[in-house]
Amino acid sequence: MTKPEFKMSNAMNTSPCQSRSHLTRRSLLRGAGTAGISWLTPLADILAVEAERAPKGKPARSVILLWLGGAASQLDTFDPHPTTKIGGGVKTIPTAIKGVEFAAGLEQTASVMQDVSLIRSMVSKEGDHERAFYNIKTGYRPDPTLIHPSIGAIACHELPEAKIEIPTHVSILPNQWPARGGFFGPQYDAFQVYDPKSSIPDVRARVEDQRLERRLESLSVVERAFAAGRAPDLDKNKTLHQLSMQKARRMMTSEQLNAFDVSKATVAERDAYGDTPFGRGCLAAVRLIQTGVRCVEVTLTGWDTHANNLEGQATQVKILDAAYASLIRDLKKLGLLESTIVICGGEFGRTPKINNVGGRDHWPHAFSMLVAGGGFAGGRVIGSTDPEGEKKEPENPVLVEDLHATVQDLLGIDYSKEIMTPVGRPMALSKGEVVGELRA
């Protein structure tokens, strides 16, 4: 496929001379306290000071992936065609981008679109859930010979973070396919947690500190016996057993664990996100990013509407809308949106044609994704689809690998760098090209 030429439709000129440019990040963070999100900022002052010192144009440092598992229908969310035969009864609302409409139910998301860009022309070749999830999360199509790392694993591998005592790659509410470390190893797999309303499993010791210390001292004797006659670097270069245990211990005693805990948020703050598991996941994601976690994915399943599509999508839209808009707003208030890439989308889109049971089936040929923060422009729309649903290919297609290259580029990662994989085959971090039109 030749490299597509991109057109921006209804782009909003995001001048740097907005009101925010007259504020420092520290004052924004302090202002955040009065805005009702002060609980989010145990480390906020430190981060604010660091942010102030950071030169302009600094690469993004973290990624949030809001995964719409099952595949949202572009026609019932971000790319509706209400008056055509493929409309399916969807109603529309205006957005902050002039002339761009969303499906009704996305009012809050519509209101933050000045900070978000919309790709309406994502193109993939994978129409099976598992293969497509792999494709979107890794930037590669499934390969029988090796497993590619997901974008979060790449970010953690390429941008190691020594100061963080909790896992730097987190998956909240994972479905059966959470982000994986692939050929970087399982230590780069996303750390899986469920509804933040519940405590994180297995991070609290079952015995008092003194007894745990005694157990660990005994363990060192047992480890010494096992190490005899074996390579001195066995743990460091192969098992990582004791290293993982040290990290687990560090995590168990770390104050940073509080980042997972959303119970301190006020009712109003939780309500703003919708007070759903996904909403609480998004709330925790902001807190984790603020603490320094490199990549958080939060999954909202239930989009696979092969029957009763209109109702099914509307139900999920309601959950997504409050959470997504609140996440963008809070990141912005905290001064973190400039350093945090936020991607929202699923495996593929859904068919223009409505099936016999009122459902829409899988459609990888043209679907939508939202991108924001971390150097992505706001207020832009890339690509478009045929309102009548007759033309399969969208205008200005964006390939999955190109989105990956763009994200890595914004993170300051040399996406073309080749890594020697365990099967002895060099593999670029991404085989795509940067989509310049998406950059701020």
Added chain:
Amino acid sequence: MNPPSNSVNWFAWLRNVVILGALAGAVVWSVGGWFVPPVAAINRNVGLSAAELKDIQTVAAGVNADFEKAWEQEKLQAAAPADNLTIARRLSLALTGSIPSLQEIRALETVKGVDVSQWWLTQLLGDRRTSDYLAERFARVYVGIENGPFLTYRRRRLVDWLSDALQKNRPYDQVVRELIDCEGVWTTNPAVNFITVTNENKKGPDEAKLAAKVSRAFLGVRIDCVQCHDGKLGSPWKQTDFHQLASYFGQMSFNVNGLRYNPKSKPYKVRYLGEMEEEKVPAKVPWKPELLPTKGTPREQLAAWVTAKENKAFARAIVNRMWAMLFNRPLVSPVDEVPLEGPFPPGMEKLADDFIAHGCDLQRLMRVMVATRVFQQSSRSADPDHPATQAAEDHWAVFPVTRLRPEQMAGSVIQASSLTTIDSETHVLFRLKRNADVSNFVKRYGDSGEDTFDDGAGTIPQRLLLMNGSMINNNITNNPIINASTRIGMLAPDAASAVEAAYLSIFTRRPTDEEAALFKGQIAASKRSKSNAMADLYWTLMNATEFSWNH
């Protein structure tokens, strides 16, 4: 209501005394068993005639010679032989998915004057745990771990059928032929599930998925890599090779009456890269077409070709997989990609030849592998100045240290927490609980999915699960009825015996002097909280590298 009579009270009292007495006696008797094992009941028969054993050892000696030549070339010093308990641990993990019980260890230590590893193998091959566990491992290769199409697929039936075949030691080529050319209903003919797992709504079984599975699982060839385009980077395969193989699975009719060959149904078609139209694909095998029979349905022909004696890729594929199951690492990695024309690693050709010569006998293949020097040797160097190196491990000069699979971890935690063997004789309620515990643990620890053998390292969630998870905690804390840690603490005559029993239960070895002194001291100091000291000992050993890694 009338008040109970005195005689009724007396009977009730007597009944309770009898029941409680029987329970107490049972507990004491069963625990006493590990101090005084039922030696008389142990069958010391290796299960092989002297001639059979000698024949196996002769083949193993040939395999050893291959490896020894390679070690000499690489200037590697091979490790010393491992002790019997270490070998028994490897075997139990590979064949039953858990470590040996204390009861089994006590029995094993009474066996003298025979080849102990072959004796232990005989015990395990006669144990239903082995066929069940291996069947699950093979099923993962053949049909994956998902539940598949709801109405037309019964994974459990396929696993049970495989387990029966393994228990009876059916020739492997027969089993594979049945999987490929099966017909009928998936509920009454379990092999049909190999086909129906690929079933897609309206489209029927997926020819491409089946071709990929056959080439990988039975031939050790990843011909599916050329499904979309011709091979690159020197690959000899063309896109046509793959689809011509897939074409053998065309012309199948599939409905409620089952799977049938139907020459009138539509043939397999594909649109090749660069072509505009789909085209009908003829059924052709990618190598040695002369081995194809002239008669039979396409799938019968394919089944005969795959399993033909002269098609040595078939034997090499199962040699590589069985080696991987026993060593937790394949001879050729990845396990389903053995070069068709070589070069082959040491031992492979001799093992494949013996497998073919003995009618595709899986049990014999295991016996030969277990008899090799590679399986019998230590995973460490006896020379403290020259510890085992990665190079030595890469060339099999030491037994490889590999991460245990999640279900092996779970099975080992549960087995180590029981003094007696958890097998088909165990009460059904306990077995159900065990299965539920294993399932929950594996989900949290991270399922390995299809039967892969990656060199993955330990992770933080795994360590957290072992340190703080409920399964470990429930299995080591104070519970005098069920938990081995508490029962050993209660009934061992002294601290030294308690430490030794714990080490045997968890590590299948005795403690070093330093370890024994440390834990004896802790138990002696615990006085009134011996169960806590035993729980601490159990926790410590279960959180050690030695417990999580095969060695």
